[in-house]
Amino acid sequence: MLTPKPRGTLSQTLFELMRSRPDDLGTTRRLRPEHHDDAQISLWALYELSYRGFEDVEDSLEWHPDLVALRGELETDLETALRERFRAAVGEVPAWTPEAFFDFCAQHDGPSLATYLQREADADQVLDLLRLRSIYHLKEADPVAWVVPRVDDATKAALVELQYDEYGTGNPHLLHAGLFARGLEACGLSPVYGAYVDDVPAEILEQNNAMTLFGLNRRLRGAALGHLAAFEVTSSLPSRRIAQGLRRLGLPEEMAAYYDEHVEADAVHEQLAVRNICGSLLAAEPALVEDVFLGAFSCLDLEDRVAHRVLGEWAA
Amino acid sequence: MSDHPDVVICPGGPLLLRGEHVVQDEQGVTHRTTRPVSAVCRCGKTSTSPWCDGTHKVIPARNRP
Numbered sequence: 001m002l003t004p005k006p007r008g009t010l011s012q013t014l015f016e017l018m019r020s021r022p023d024d025l026g027t028t029r030r031l032r033p034e035h036h037d038d039a040q041i042s043l044w045a046l047y048e049l050s051y052r053g054f055e056d057v058e059d060s061l062e063w064h065p066d067l068v069a070l071r072g073e074l075e076t077d078l079e080t081a082l083r084e085r086f087r088a089a090v091g092e093v094p095a096w097t098p099e100a101f102f103d104f105c106a107q108h109d110g111p112s113l114a115t116y117l118q119r120e121a122d123a124d125q126v127l128d129l130l131r132l133r134s135i136y137h138l139k140e141a142d143p144v145a146w147v148v149p150r151v152d153d154a155t156k157a158a159l160v161e162l163q164y165d166e167y168g169t170g171n172p173h174l175l176h177a178g179l180f181a182r183g184l185e186a187c188g189l190s191p192v193y194g195a196y197v198d199d200v201p202a203e204i205l206e207q208n209n210a211m212t213l214f215g216l217n218r219r220l221r222g223a224a225l226g227h228l229a230a231f232e233v234t235s236s237l238p239s240r241r242i243a244q245g246l247r248r249l250g251l252p253e254e255m256a257a258y259y260d261e262h263v264e265a266d267a268v269h270e271q272l273a274v275r276n277i278c279g280s281l282l283a284a285e286p287a288l289v290e291d292v293f294l295g296a297f298s299c300l301d302l303e304d305r306v307a308h309r310v311l312g313e314w315a316a
Numbered sequence: 317m318s319d320h321p322d323v324v325i326c327p328g329g330p331l332l333l334r335g336e337h338v339v340q341d342e343q344g345v346t347h348r349t350t351r352p353v354s355a356v357c358r359c360g361k362t363s364t365s366p367w368c369d370g371t372h373k374v375i376p377a378r379n380r381p
Binding site: 098099102106161164165169236237240263264265266267268270271272275 | 324326327328329330332351352353354355363364367368369370371373374
């Protein structure tokens with residue numbers, strides 16, 4: 001993947017320096033993002049240095065002090081926004097029980113892209129959404145992998161049990177990210193990692209950045225696992241709707257199969273993520289309960305923002 | 317180990333099976349587990365029998381297992 005298209009003055013300067021003048025990266029210290037889109041693409045690209053990197057950027061820049069400093073500033077802005085939204089929407093943090101967590105997710109009310117896909121979307125709209133989803137699904141399960149070495153044995157074992165399934169139980173043909181890539185290809189879309197990043201709105205970048213923020217920062221391990229749990233809890237039923245929508249439109253069976261797999265897998269994963277992963281984390285570190293719900297709320301709220309944006313554009 | 321069971325009943329939800337098993341459904345058809353942990357439907361409303369598909373969450377609480 002090459003560096004994405006800049007979206008404002010910060011990303012314009014940042015990407016140019018990353019590609020061709022890394023010795024001048026100190027000048028980014030004086031820069032602030034021009035707007036939300038500029039901030040999110042800049043942070044997304046800085047994070048990407050810790051995933052697969054860019055063909056036009058030296059790998060050694062992952063830990064360049066000036067880039068780490070800039071990433072820290074952009075992360076602070078994002079975390080502040082996520083915590084403010086959480087506090088505004090969730091008065092008192094629930095006491096932890098698995099049932100309280102399931103109820104928290106069930107009571108969250110937002111627009112449903114899955115229901116629209118199931119009943120109303122046309123094929124072009126579905127392909128639009130698959131392009132947007134590709135930013136995450138092609139690195140599915142990766143952001144939370146960083147949490148593994150940062151938690152006690154019970155949580156570590158539970159998390160790896162879930163991740164092992166995400167990563168295909170040792171079979172390179174069964175990784176969920178790979179199933180999605182095959183679905184994209186069957187639909188005539190690019191299966192290449194990051195191919196559509198220039199096409200996605202800030203809401204998608206922010207949704208992806210939040211996962212990396214939680215996963216990459218050890219202190220936010222509670223939020224990372226709360227996000228994972230909420231993601232799994234809100235996956236099985238929507239995945240079934242999406243699979244039905246794909247079949248209604250006669251879209252390739254490979255992509256419907258990706259969603260079929262998530263109906264069944266995530267009915268297991270939601271139980272594992274809530275009861276075993278978050279449950280064991282909070283038994284060991286009960287003070288992380290607020291962050292577990294912060295992560296869960298952020299997962300649900302950021303998906304609402306994506307749905308509002310996408311449904312709004314389709315209605316226009 | 318007693319704190320790491322192979323069969324777990326989730327309140328209001330599925331039965332989790334850890335490891336490899338063969339499950340026989342109501343019609344007598346057998347299904348082999350394919351993942352590290354599998355969830356067997358207990359509410360009777362799943363569309364992917366014998367496996368859980370999350371439907372228990374949208375039926376009234378009093379009808380959940």
